[in-house]
Amino acid sequence: MPIATSAARSGRRHAVLAVAALTAALALTTGCGSGHTAAGTDPVQPAGQGTPDYGTGYGSTKGGGYSAPDTPQAGTQQPGDVGVFAHPRLGKILVDRMGRTLYRFNKDSAWPMKFGCTGPCLDTWKPAEPADRARLNGVAPRLVSTVTRPDGTRQLAVGCWPVYWFTGDEQPGDVNGQGRMGLWFAVSQDGKKVTKTANGTESPVVTPSPAG
Template structure:
């Protein structure tokens, strides 16, 4: 697909509509794309390597604000006008995609949406022809779907598989230099994720002023201190809130509003928040450095 395109823009417009989230505007040529996918194929997407396309060669996407376990779509209303949900019926796979990963989820309107590894599957209204991937990176939350359900990643070759995806995840995170992004969680509000999409947390036994580290030794086997980042490589977080602190072992750790931050090894997928309210001491951190609310 030599004419494939990739655009990683749209952080101010999470739907990529070109007209703001309130309009739901679909560009010319953005005909209904909610039909069945037919046979899913692994195709080369320019700049990304292996991605999933439908039987017509149209690129398929996933949304970071959705959840795979249990499957749930958080793209409704205007969003669904720009990102049509792919119907679940009549789906099959070709080489490179495990048929066991196919599934479906019931949307709020009662229709069934195709899922891959639990992730709801979408097309993008602005993609006009086979091989287009104009939705990649829109809002920092929309990504071309990889063969295993993860976001497609830049890499060499066309072979799929979990091992290749894991290596791509790590190399991509390194290339991004550990940037941070503020994301909207439907239950917890605005949270902070690292370059790998991992939710970041703060610990009640730490302190912000004076800065004190309460998670040391074996604690760091479960709660990994986040590495400092360049203030110019953050999205949706005030740069003046970004800092760093020296840990007892001499390494440096990222801080947000003076609070040391961590990732949780129990989070397996981008956007997971399984560490939130852990033991009543660990909380997902907001873009302001506050503790995210406790639900339920």
């Protein structure tokens, strides 16, 4: 009996070490902490937590606003899950495969992982779908990862930050969400937030309180 108990304890230790090693490997791969997975991998989710389908793009039956262009827009590279758009005033910003500008939210947090956009906020700001690292154009793969929201939804993250698209953007490359409430900002090619306004001036930046 003592031998069996010792073997069981040894098995548990090995399992814990394996999980820790996997977590560390993911952190090194993505450059982010726990809660992130490398783009193109499938995170393990608790049973019963499905992934809501927000549709694949503009013009979809799940609330998209317009049809994707048949040809790349001027200033963009060939379509990919995440690409670069050369905005005349904001510079090189990231867009999804439908040309929608990707934004980050100041009330979110990359470390520790925190989602500030929940409830009614998600009616206006839609979590961007996860990307495949094999389908990136002009974006460093190390910047792209996937996070799992509290409801089980998988979301694209850039530079460890969850990113969204804005329902108020009506055409590919629109930046109508830029600087909204001093909290929403387009994402630059290097994964940082762009603080300029659509007019090229600096946007006021609101720093959320620790309480959120």
